[in-house]
Amino acid sequence: MSVDIRTVLRKQEEELRRFRRNLFSTEPADSGLASVLPKDVLEQLRAEGKTVPHRFGPVRSVTDRHAVLTIVGDIIDQAVLLDRPGREGAVLTLSVAARHKQLGTRQAVDPGEARAWVEAIVGPKWLPHFYSAGALSGSTAGGTSTSRPLTTQYFYLFLGPDGVPHGEPEHQLGVLLTPLIHTP
Numbered sequence: 672m673s674v675d676i677r678t679v680l681r682k683q684e685e686e687l688r689r690f691r692r693n694l695f696s697t698e699p700a701d702s703g704l705a706s707v708l709p710k711d712v713l714e715q716l717r718a719e720g721k722t723v724p725h726r727f728g729p730v731r732s733v734t735d736r737h738a739v740l741t742i743v744g745d746i747i748d749q750a751v752l753l754d755r756p757g758r759e760g761a762v763l764t765l766s767v768a769a770r771h772k773q774l775g776t777r778q779a780v781d782p783g784e785a786r787a788w789v790e791a792i793v794g795p796k797w798l799p800h801f802y803s804a805g806a807l808s809g810s811t812a813g814g815t816s817t818s819r820p821l822t823t824q825y826f827y828l829f830l831g832p833d834g835v836p837h838g839e840p841e842h843q844l845g846v847l848l849t850p851l852i853h854t855p
Contacts, residue, residue: 674783676733680791683730690727691792694744694763727792729770734781738769742788749829753842759832765789765801766808768823777822779806785824786851793828800836802827802848826851 680687729739743766750758767785769778782803790798806821827848831837839848 674734674781674787676784676787676791679730679733683727686727687791690725690742690744694725694746694792731772732769732781732784734784735769735778737771737773738778738780739772740767740769740780740784740788742767742792744792749840753840753844755842758840760837761830763828763830765792765826765828766823767826779822780824782806782824785826789826789851797828797836799850799852800828801851802829802839803851804844804846804848807846 725744726741727744728741730741732738732740745764745766746761747764748758749760749762750756752762752764765788767780767788769780770776771778782805786803789801793801804825804827806823807825808821808823827839829837829840839850
């Protein structure tokens with residue numbers, strides 16, 4: 672299903688441009704979150720091969736008039752995410768979460784809308800290299816897992832040490848990854 676987010680994109684053009692620039696930056700300090708994290712935490716993240724997550728939103732949902740979406744992007748070493756020491760390359764993770772505008776409660780994200788946001792962020796050239804992991808997380812305000820439906824949609828892009836996208840590597844993530852665009 673194709674979801675048209677062009678109207679929202681026009682209104683969020685500058686914020687989206689800043690999100691892209693910060694997401695693809697190699698410096699954790701480029702994140703707005705870096706200003707609120709202690710320096711030792713930033714240094715620890717860098718030592719572990721992680722960067723500070725970048726946030727975009729909240730923006731209104733085009734499929735649910737009661738929802739606002741937040742998109743978080745993170746880049747982590749493949750060795751860390753896949754638990755394969757010595758593995759080179761990185762993984763770009765994009766997650767799309769929704770909250771009810773008035774109640775603040777988590778809501779499920781429409782998969783078509785989440786995919787549309789991923790495409791708007793990475794563009795058509797990189798989209799064929801992205802994998803969907805589906806809805807993976809849902810939690811209460813206290814951060815504990817619940818038996819509620821999973822709400823946040825996750826997407827992965829695997830990059831080699833040269834920064835070139837590659838296919839899904841062998842992994843033990845415990846989720847089925849599906850290419851966003853099926854190639855013959």
